[in-house]
Amino acid sequence: MRAIDRVDELGQQMPEIMVTPPGPKSRALSLRMARVECPSFEARREARVATSGHDHAPIVYARGRGSNVTDVDGNRYVDLTAGFGALAFGYNDPEVASEVFAQDYALSMALGDVYAADCKAPLLEALAALYPEEGARVLLGGSGADAVTAALKTAMLATGKPGIVAFKGSYHGLSHGPLAACGLSSKFRDPFFGQLNQNVQFLDYPASELSLSLEQLRSALRSGNVGAVLVEPVLGRGGCIAVSEGFWAAARSACDEGGALLIADEVWTGIGRSGSMLASVASAGRPDVVCLGKALGGGWPISAMIGREGVMNAWAKHGGAAIHTSTHAAHPSGVVAALTVLRKVLREDWVTRNRQLGDRFVEALRREVGRDVASISARGLMVGVRVPGAPRALAVSRKLLMDGYIVLTGGEAGDVLTFTPAFNTNATLLDAAAAALGRALA
16 A cells, blocks of 8 residues: 555544534534624524525534544544645644744744844745745735735835736635735625725636636726736635636736736645645746745744845835834744745655645546536645535535535635645545545535
8 A cells, every 4th residue: 555545543544423513512612602702703604504504503623633633522524624724734743843832932922023033034035935036035924814915015015006906706815905805705895895995906817718817907907007916826715726827927928018016825825735836936927926824834823925126125115114014923933833834845845745646636536526516626735626506515515524524615606615635634535535525415
């Protein structure tokens, strides 16, 4: 048996359901939270019940290791979301955890952008090296939305233009800057519309209809008001759909002609998840700015924006009045986690391994459910399975939970099951998940 096929005992076990999820302890803790937590979360669950006709009461996590998470009732699951894609090597990876705990013991916090921790310099250098151009500069943050916010600020500083081009189906975070460019659903934007940037245009995502999207992009840029073109190389929450070949080169040319920055939101795709270290940088048309997060920290909160030198020099022209920082910027634990993840990804060539494992998972899905679903789309370890309608997708995701598999739904219509497992998830677990999906669809 090949190593990739083996299920070992270190966080790579099959599901084990001891009590029907959610069990009594999960329900009790959820009730306690519902009494004091922001009511939006409970309202969302009630909406899902109304849509799917299935109970959506949550389980409550107790511990995790590798690709397994165990709830407070003792049920063990295979987590195929990996913390929204953030857990590059699953829960409590020994190498990442040991480095972070050692850092916490040595220095638990520095003073942000005033007095940095000694681990910050090597991380900045490692991140700048990912951008294949001399002089690249890096700005660290605490979340993916923070990195996108910094990128949008960079575009304003560098071009003086407030306009943004974004794409339907895209998701860039829900902080006010990125929220204005959230194309996944207007429901995210509508309650806050009066506070948001009104200079945003949403174009068709450049996948199947590339020529149409590029025509729309050129038309938008001709207004002369657009300073930022914001793109996910692969839609994350939007259903794991990749841009078409040729988009980046054409978009690069259009942005150069229109005087706008090309920004790649690689918060979800970056650090190898897409089967490329950076999907946008690997293309023919290099973006001006790349945003990273999620897998970069391996479960610890950190993000980064990498920009080419000429663009990033715009920050220096505005001095302290244009600074972008926060209390926990360049937090030592997150910095060390990111350094460890980068070393591990490069040392063990997880970029290639993710591409191979993703291909194998897609083959298993096509074998098990290919005739029962609308489509299967993938890039590396970002896999989307479209089923007929949001109610069916929610119902199927709930059936998978009952079987011990944690999966999220996405897509503009909410009809896509999205799989973003940890990089080191054993292939046997993915084969079993494909079979479980077949049972759920049946």
